[in-house]
Amino acid sequence: MKKKSREITLGSIKIGGANPPVIQTMITSPLNNIDEAVKEAETAYDLGCKVVRTAFKKGDKEENLKKLVKNFKGEIIADIHFDHKLALSAIDAGVSGIRINPGNIGGKEKVSEIIESAKKRTELAVRIGVNGGSLEKDILEKHGGVSWEGLVESSLRWAEYIENELGYKNFKVSAKSSNVTETVLACRKIRQHTDAPLHVGITEAGGGKRGIIKSSAGISVLLFEGLADTFRVSLTDTIEEEIKTGFNILKSLDLIENGVELISCPTCGRTHGEIISYYNKLEKLLDEKKWWLLPKMKIAVMGCEVNGPGEAKEADLGIALGKNCALYFEKGEIIKKFNDHSEAFEYLVRNLSL
Ligand code: SF4
Incomplete structure (x- = not known):
């Protein structure tokens, strides 16, 4: 440039x-x-x-x-x-x-x-x-x-x-x-x-x-x-x-340091759960909190437990949904397991401390 x-x-x-x-x-x-x-x-x-x-x-x-x-x-x-x-x-x-x-x-x-x-x-x-x-x-x-x-x-x-x-x-x-x-x-x-x-x-x-x-x-x-x-x-x-x-x-374009980046599963044949709905809820919440003015953070919402945390390992925190289970991870490391998708999502939102 x-x-x-x-x-x-x-x-x-x-x-x-x-x-x-x-x-x-x-x-x-x-x-x-x-x-x-x-x-x-x-x-x-x-x-x-x-x-x-x-x-x-x-x-x-x-x-x-x-x-x-x-x-x-x-x-x-x-x-x-x-x-x-x-x-x-x-x-x-x-x-x-x-x-x-x-x-x-x-x-x-x-x-x-x-x-x-x-x-x-x-x-x-x-x-x-x-x-x-x-x-x-x-x-x-x-x-x-x-x-x-x-x-x-x-x-x-x-x-x-x-x-x-x-x-x-x-x-x-x-x-x-x-x-x-x-x-x-x-x-x-x-x-x-x-x-x-x-x-x-x-x-x-x-x-x-x-x-x-x-x-x-x-x-x-x-x-x-x-x-x-x-x-x-x-x-x-x-x-x-x-x-x-x-x-x-x-x-x-990486022209501002601050702000929240949201990466999410584009969905495929391996996708579990209501990934689009969780993404939309998160986006709405981040908009309400003016994500662009918040400190730098990367959040991931992934649709499978196999590739999810791996594909999003550079995210600060995120969830990966599986069959009747979900993983909460931070920087590619699995921190907590859930038997319910909604619980994992709510745990993620709480950990954002927005
Ligand atoms: S994260 Fe998993 S479910 Fe989502 S697109 Fe990638 S492989 Fe498919």
Whole structure:
């Protein structure tokens, strides 16, 4: 894995360089319902997400954005479209970051005005957020519609303008598409031409398993290649699901130390007992306990006593079910035998001390 981006500042957080990838989410409560917005941002923080984006749109009061910034322990990013004055207002409100889509903000002059204002706050980061759905007309015409090459051209056009002509470096870039291949190809190319950190994600990925799988497919490749300095799992779902999925991706790639890993029998002709049911119960319990914030631990739930402990010997603790019996083991060593599957499962849960 290589990491070639430069480090930038987003409030109290450093992004890019040698820093670990940062998870972001986006609250759904409108700013004019400020109490709900603050509550939702706090929920994200308690789930381990320190960077929260909020839509800041026409009609939203700057005063509410200020309240959100003041009441949130983490970093607030304002998401701006169409009106550059909203970006200026968000900067005044004290946000840690703004996300603008240069393709719809009204041209170079407007972008320049935003950047000149951003320069006055050194801890403020700007994101140049290019999306497949809002590419500039000339780029769409040149490439015959939305393409990863168009995403690259638009991103670099603005990154080069901001860095070389306006002399501003505290920005990151994102080029998102709802297509995994297009997004990966665009991010790879962009990194070849700029060392600005990349915020990545698969936009409009959907919800449920479909959205999780699509997002994970794209984000994992980019994380593994060292191209994702910060990311959001964009799901048609709750922020809880987005954040949990984000941590699950990081854990699966060994990019976080903490958290509980669950290994389990994929089931076969040798499987004993209700292994799927025990697995589901355990997963539910671990989700409730926010497994991704717990100390490092590996748990195994195996379906046979012959291969079970052996296949899962690297697990800290686990059970292996047999015919009318079950084994409880720790690091491959059998500690206790049971004549009942449920008793073994309950013993395992008690020993987790969650
Ligand atoms: S753990 Fe045992 S039951 Fe489960 S898949 Fe492996 S061999 Fe089959």
